[in-house]
Amino acid sequence: MVRAADVSLRILQMIAFAETPLGVTQVAQGVGIAKGAAHKHLRTLMDHGMVLQDPLTSLYLLGPKIWLMGQKAPEGQVLSEIAAPLMRSIRDELGLAVVLSVPTPKSAFVLATLPSNQPINIGVRPGSELLLHSSAQGKIFLAFGGRELREALREPLPRATPKTQTQLPNLLAELEDIRRLGYATAPEEAMLGINALAAPILDRSGKLIGSIGLIGSIQHLAAEPPPALLDRLFTLTATIGKRL
Amino acid sequence: MVRAADVSLRILQMIAFAETPLGVTQVAQGVGIAKGAAHKHLRTLMDHGMVLQDPLTSLYLLGPKIWLMGQKAPEGQVLSEIAAPLMRSIRDELGLAVVLSVPTPKSAFVLATLPSNQPINIGVRPGSELLLHSSAQGKIFLAFGGRELREALREPLPRATPKTQTQLPNLLAELEDIRRLGYATAPEEAMLGINALAAPILDRSGKLIGSIGLIGSIQHLAAEPPPALLDRLFTLTATIGKRL
DNA sequence: CCAGTTGTTCTCGTATAGAGAACAGTGTTC
DNA sequence: GAACACTGTTCTCTATACGAGAACAACTGG
Numbered sequence: 001m002v003r004a005a006d007v008s009l010r011i012l013q014m015i016a017f018a019e020t021p022l023g024v025t026q027v028a029q030g031v032g033i034a035k036g037a038a039h040k041h042l043r044t045l046m047d048h049g050m051v052l053q054d055p056l057t058s059l060y061l062l063g064p065k066i067w068l069m070g071q072k073a074p075e076g077q078v079l080s081e082i083a084a085p086l087m088r089s090i091r092d093e094l095g096l097a098v099v100l101s102v103p104t105p106k107s108a109f110v111l112a113t114l115p116s117n118q119p120i121n122i123g124v125r126p127g128s129e130l131l132l133h134s135s136a137q138g139k140i141f142l143a144f145g146g147r148e149l150r151e152a153l154r155e156p157l158p159r160a161t162p163k164t165q166t167q168l169p170n171l172l173a174e175l176e177d178i179r180r181l182g183y184a185t186a187p188e189e190a191m192l193g194i195n196a197l198a199a200p201i202l203d204r205s206g207k208l209i210g211s212i213g214l215i216g217s218i219q220h221l222a223a224e225p226p227p228a229l230l231d232r233l234f235t236l237t238a239t240i241g242k243r244l
Numbered sequence: 245m246v247r248a249a250d251v252s253l254r255i256l257q258m259i260a261f262a263e264t265p266l267g268v269t270q271v272a273q274g275v276g277i278a279k280g281a282a283h284k285h286l287r288t289l290m291d292h293g294m295v296l297q298d299p300l301t302s303l304y305l306l307g308p309k310i311w312l313m314g315q316k317a318p319e320g321q322v323l324s325e326i327a328a329p330l331m332r333s334i335r336d337e338l339g340l341a342v343v344l345s346v347p348t349p350k351s352a353f354v355l356a357t358l359p360s361n362q363p364i365n366i367g368v369r370p371g372s373e374l375l376l377h378s379s380a381q382g383k384i385f386l387a388f389g390g391r392e393l394r395e396a397l398r399e400p401l402p403r404a405t406p407k408t409q410t411q412l413p414n415l416l417a418e419l420e421d422i423r424r425l426g427y428a429t430a431p432e433e434a435m436l437g438i439n440a441l442a443a444p445i446l447d448r449s450g451k452l453i454g455s456i457g458l459i460g461s462i463q464h465l466a467a468e469p470p471p472a473l474l475d476r477l478f479t480l481t482a483t484i485g486k487r488l
Numbered sequence: 489c490c491a492g493t494t495g496t497t498c499t500c501g502t503a504t505a506g507a508g509a510a511c512a513g514t515g516t517t518c
Numbered sequence: 519g520a521a522c523a524c525t526g527t528t529c530t531c532t533a534t535a536c537g538a539g540a541a542c543a544a545c546t547g548g
Contacts, residue, residue, distance in 0.1 A: 001284070001287065001288050002248050002251075002252060002284050002285050002288045002505070003503085003504065003505085003536085004246050004247070004248035004249050004504085004535085004536060004537090005248050005249050005252035005253075005285060005288045005289075005505095006288050006291070006292075007246075007249070007536095007537095008246060008249035008252065008253070009249075009252070009288070009289070009292045009294065010292075012313070013292070013313070016312075016313040016317075017313075017316065023494070023495075024495055024496085025494070025495080033536095033537065033538085034537055034538050034539065035495080035496090035538095035539095036496080036497075036498085036537075036538080036539080036540090037536070037537045037538075039495070039496060040245070040246050040536080041249060043245065044245050044246045044249045044250050044253070045249075045253070046349075047245065047250070048250075048253045048254075048257070049348060049353065049373075050253065052348060052349065053349075055392040056390075058494085058495065061318075062313070062316055062317045062318075063317065063348070063353075064317060064319045064320060064346050064348070064353050064355055065257075065353070065371065066310070066313050066314050066316075066317050067314040067315075067317035067319060067320025067321065067324075067355070068314070068320065068370055068371050069256070069257070069260040069261075069306070069314060070310050070311040070312070070314020070315065070320075071311075071320075072260050072261065072306055072310075073260075073306045073307065073308060073310050073311035073314075074305075074306075075308045075311060076308060076311025076312065076314075077311065080311075102308050104293055104296060104307070104308070105290075105297075109293060109307075109309070111308055111311070111312060126312055127309065127312050129293075146299050146300075147299075148299040246535085246536070247505080247534090247535065247536085248504085248505060248506090248535085251505090251506095267526075268525080268526055268527085269524090269525070277505095277506065278506055278507050278508065279507095279508095279526080279527090280506075280507075280508080280509090280527080280528075280529085281505070281506045281507075283526070283527060283528085284505080284506085285505095302525080302526065
């Protein structure tokens with residue numbers, strides 16, 4: 001781990017996901033270093049065009065180069081443009097929150113989300129990383145992904161709620177079921193009162209690309225999903241897979 | 245300048261703009277450090293999800309987080325989605341290369357391009373940075389941008405070709421003309437045999453957002469642009485400005 | 489006009505980044 | 519099938535450069 005680079009990357013993320021442009025002082029205390037040091041990091045980021053400084057307010061905001069680099073990332077471009085309209089239609093139809101995520105070595109990375117349209121709505125923040133063993137999408141990745149993803153299971157499984165599955169043998173058995181049935185649920189495993197239903201997005205060759213998850217309270221999304229709901233989800237993921 | 249962060253950012257860009265996934269060795273000699281050190285940097289980038297490693301080939305490629313961050317950059321999202329279809333139509337109509345760029349403190353940053361559709365075609369690489377004083381788009385930014393952009397003129401003006409304007413007073417006079425006429429040209433100032441014509445993209449409040457440039461050989465794009473061509477360019481930039 | 493903010497520039501001691509070598513895999517070649 | 523030529527990864531050690539802290543400059547608002 002390169003410490004200085006780590007700091008710069010944290011600063012970059014901070015600026016990227018901040019609601020408003022940030023000043024040196026906020027950045028400094030955000031990453032926990034001295035103001036002067038933060039300034040040096042910001043200058044480095046500016047030299048690379050990753051960040052630029054508003055000439056009027058002298059606050060720092062994200063530069064255009066980040067956008068350009070983002071265009072080069074395969075997942076986003078393809079998946080989101082294809083999936084976005086389909087996700088919207090299923091959300092409007094079912095009223096549940098819809099989440100698109102892709103696998104990373106240790107988590108399910110949330111690329112895009114649509115919150116549910118209930119008065120009390122449930123959402124997932126894009127950019128968050130769901131644990132592999134305690135989320136529906138994570139379990140999809142464990143079940144359908146390459147062997148390297150299951151490496152993460154060697155370490156003890158942290159408990160998110162009392163219902164989180166922390167026994168490795170039980171989890172492995174569940175993964176078998178998931179592979180067989182083609183979907184995963186996680187009733188109150190990530191958060192009490194909340195359930196999720198997820199299915200994999202596979203390309204034509206059967207390779208795992210990502211997953212679509214539906215999130216809802218246990219009231220709206222039962223632990224045993226009704227067949228009609230499953231069908232709807234499967235047609236969605238199959239359509240996305242075909243259009244890749 | 246934070247050296248370690250600089251190295252990591254160079255590596256990140258290298259991976260982002262590489263044609264194919266890269267290995268540790270290529271990265272190391274690309275940025276000029278030892279293999280072991282490069283490995284440490286790559287791990288740091290991976291920890292942040294900026295980069296990930298193909299489990300099969302163990303080559304490094306761009307991670308999904310970069311895409312997500314790119315979505316947050318204001319310029320790209322808005323400008324490119326609005327401008328892209330309009331740029332395409334003007335390219336097909338005129339046959340000239342079309343370039344969309346935004347201002348940075350020291351250059352015109354190229355966000356998106358369309359190469360000309362001639363047999364011998366001319367293009368501009370996205371991500372490149374055009375000098376402010378020796379390119380049509382750069383001169384647009386100097387003329388229409390904030391005062392801070394003109395700070396760059398305090399330093400001596402490098403000569404790109406024999407025709408590059410390197411005399412500050414002459415350049416300032418030209419900027420006056422550009423402001424008055426609403427367009428800039430740069431015949432053979434950036435590259436011999438090539439001319440460019442550019443106009444600013446202004447939002448409703450008149451603030452400079454970016455510029456559209458047309459690039460062609462001096463044969464296809466005369467130093468004195470015909471009125472019809474100017475009209476076409478002005479309607480394009482005006483349309484983009486309105487849709488912001 | 490002064491107090492309390494900003495962002496920026498210093499200096500200096502210490503943590504750390506990078507060179508280099510050794511290690512561990514993988515595929516190629518003879 | 520064994521030696522080879524590559525990969526990516528891990529290690530040790532020292533010159534280096536990072537970050538704490540303080541001082542500075544430039545604004546803002548009471």
